[in-house]
Amino acid sequence: MALLEVNDLSISFEQSAGWLRQRYIPVLHQLQLTVDAGEVVAVLGASGAGKSLLAHAILGILPSHARITGEMTYRGERLTPQRQAALRGMDIALVPQSVAYLDPLMPVGEQVRHAVKQGNKRERQRESFRLYRLGEEVERRYPFQLSGGMARRVLVAAATASGARLIIADEPTPGLDPDVMREALGRFRELADVGCGVLLISHDIASALTVADRIAVMYAGTVVEIARAADFAGDGTALRHPYTRALWQALPQNGFVPLPGEPPQLGERPHACAFASRCSAATDACLHEQPPVRELRRGLVRCVHAS
Amino acid sequence: MLLEARDVSFRYDRREDWLLQRANLRIEAGEIVGLTGPSGIGKSTLARLLAGYRKPQQGEVRLAGKPLPSSGYQPVQLVLQHPEKAVNPRWRIRRILREGWQVDAELRHMLGIAEQWLDRWPNELSGGELQRICVARALGPGTQFLLADEMTTMLDAVTQAQIWNAVCEIAEARRMGMLVISHDAHLLGRLCNRIVDIDTI
Ligand code: SF4
Numbered sequence: 001m002a003l004l005e006v007n008d009l010s011i012s013f014e015q016s017a018g019w020l021r022q023r024y025i026p027v028l029h030q031l032q033l034t035v036d037a038g039e040v041v042a043v044l045g046a047s048g049a050g051k052s053l054l055a056h057a058i059l060g061i062l063p064s065h066a067r068i069t070g071e072m073t074y075r076g077e078r079l080t081p082q083r084q085a086a087l088r089g090m091d092i093a094l095v096p097q098s099v100a101y102l103d104p105l106m107p108v109g110e111q112v113r114h115a116v117k118q119g120n121k122r123e124r125q126r127e128s129f130r131l132y133r134l135g136e137e138v139e140r141r142y143p144f145q146l147s148g149g150m151a152r153r154v155l156v157a158a159a160t161a162s163g164a165r166l167i168i169a170d171e172p173t174p175g176l177d178p179d180v181m182r183e184a185l186g187r188f189r190e191l192a193d194v195g196c197g198v199l200l201i202s203h204d205i206a207s208a209l210t211v212a213d214r215i216a217v218m219y220a221g222t223v224v225e226i227a228r229a230a231d232f233a234g235d236g237t238a239l240r241h242p243y244t245r246a247l248w249q250a251l252p253q254n255g256f257v258p259l260p261g262e263p264p265q266l267g268e269r270p271h272a273c274a275f276a277s278r279c280s281a282a283t284d285a286c287l288h289e290q291p292p293v294r295e296l297r298r299g300l301v302r303c304v305h306a307s
Numbered sequence: 308m309l310l311e312a313r314d315v316s317f318r319y320d321r322r323e324d325w326l327l328q329r330a331n332l333r334i335e336a337g338e339i340v341g342l343t344g345p346s347g348i349g350k351s352t353l354a355r356l357l358a359g360y361r362k363p364q365q366g367e368v369r370l371a372g373k374p375l376p377s378s379g380y381q382p383v384q385l386v387l388q389h390p391e392k393a394v395n396p397r398w399r400i401r402r403i404l405r406e407g408w409q410v411d412a413e414l415r416h417m418l419g420i421a422e423q424w425l426d427r428w429p430n431e432l433s434g435g436e437l438q439r440i441c442v443a444r445a446l447g448p449g450t451q452f453l454l455a456d457e458m459t460t461m462l463d464a465v466t467q468a469q470i471w472n473a474v475c476e477i478a479e480a481r482r483m484g485m486l487v488i489s490h491d492a493h494l495l496g497r498l499c500n501r502i503v504d505i506d507t508i
Contacts, residue, residue, distance in 0.1 A: 178490055259465050260469070
């Protein structure tokens with residue numbers, strides 16, 4: 001049984017369209033994803049593809065005008081808004097994008113103790129500080145007294161100490177130099193190795209591949225491919241979707257190939273493959289409907305022509 | 308044409324350590340120089356000095372042997388990592404594109420800026436779309452040097468390759484010089500004629 005299972009998740013935002021009329025702007029579209037215990041799953045894609053919305057949907061923190069369809073389960077049971085509220089911060093923890101989430105007026109040790117929901121607070125906090133090589137003197141420090149790298153370790157320590165089994169990390173590394181980034185990502189690997197499931201949201205393929213077991217690639221509000229990390233190799237022939245291949249070949253260490261065109265704006269959902277205008281393999285068959293999701297070579301793909 | 312930092316030293320506060328001490332850097336017209344080195348703010352500080360945002364406490368920045376112009380269009384333009392912090396959130400895109408110069412249709416096309424974006428607000432564009440706007444704004448005909456401080460760090464690989472492809476084409480056609488600050492050694496290897504480490508200058 002998967003720790004987290006997301007099935008056919010669609011989200012749209014209600015927008016008033018004049019006098020007593022409402023429109024729904026679709027933003028996520030029939031999305032599939034699973035995260036197992038012990039696994040790091042990276043969600044990759046361009047800004048605007050819907051990665052953070054997915055995270056917010058799982059945590060149950062979407063704005064109130066969002067309309068959600070589809071199903072999410074956590075350890076086999078349906079994630080209702082009530083259950084999400086009960087699990088958030090307990091079983092499911094967010095490692096936020098920015099160290100600005102730390103309370104500037106509270107010593108960091110105390111903040112981590114607040115996050116502990118099961119067991120002895122002080123013991124669990126000390127244990128997680130030791131795990132992340134944060135000395136005892138750090139407990140009494142305020143966020144401004146920490147280096148950026150230390151503050152990030154505190155954020156991950158809080159997620160670990162909380163006892164959460166599913167960790168959602170939203171863009172935890174942009175702009176870090178390679179050593180600090182390797183360390184930050186290594187923490188997530190360690191969490192998975194002790195049995196957590198980790199959902200790592202990122203726009204940076206190269207760094208995500210250093211820790212992820214599987215990669216979900218998002219494009220224009222849906223997951224177009226789920227691949228194994230090992231599929232990202234050579235010229236990308238093991239990859240299933242043309243967009244994933246384009247991402248891989250655009251890396252400076254590969255071809256640095258600039259695929260022309262733009263993703264459609266969220267909300268403009270044509271009844272066709274959203275990638276069709278940029279795809280060299282597109283045919284008439286791609287223009288009739290959204291390609292259905294299907295299994296292929298131990299992964300998933302949403303492309304009629306993938307083989 | 309040469310842009311140079313001569314023996315520049317800088318710190319924000321007298322009580323703090325120097326962020327840069329007697330640093331030297333030369334960028335020729337048409338040359339693409341990569342700047343790398345460990346975390347810390349020395350690299351970004353040097354870029355700000357070269358763009359005239361700050362004055363060094365010691366040493367000087369020279370463009371073609373003279374100080375940077377104190378008014379009018381800045382021939383040395385700086386593009387930063389976070390486009391949402393570099394634009395006025397209360398201006399529509401059309402107005403932002405007119406801020407420094409009148410961005411023309413050809414450049415918009417090269418950078419993949421769609422006509423429909425012009426009537427939107429900055430928060431209605433994605434990070435990649437907004438960064439193209441900032442790049443276009445920095446590429447007026449009077450720009451002789453472009454300083455890119457982690458300009459594509461927040462972007463996915465496809466958008467990064469698109470933006471650099473366009474910028475390099477423009478730089479070559481105009482013999483513009485560039486300074487590229489990045490943690491990504493592969494990116495610097497792709498783009499630059501030479502790469503220098505901040506600790507050695
Ligand atoms: S469905 Fe068609 S247009 Fe879409 S990615 Fe596959 S081949 Fe390309």
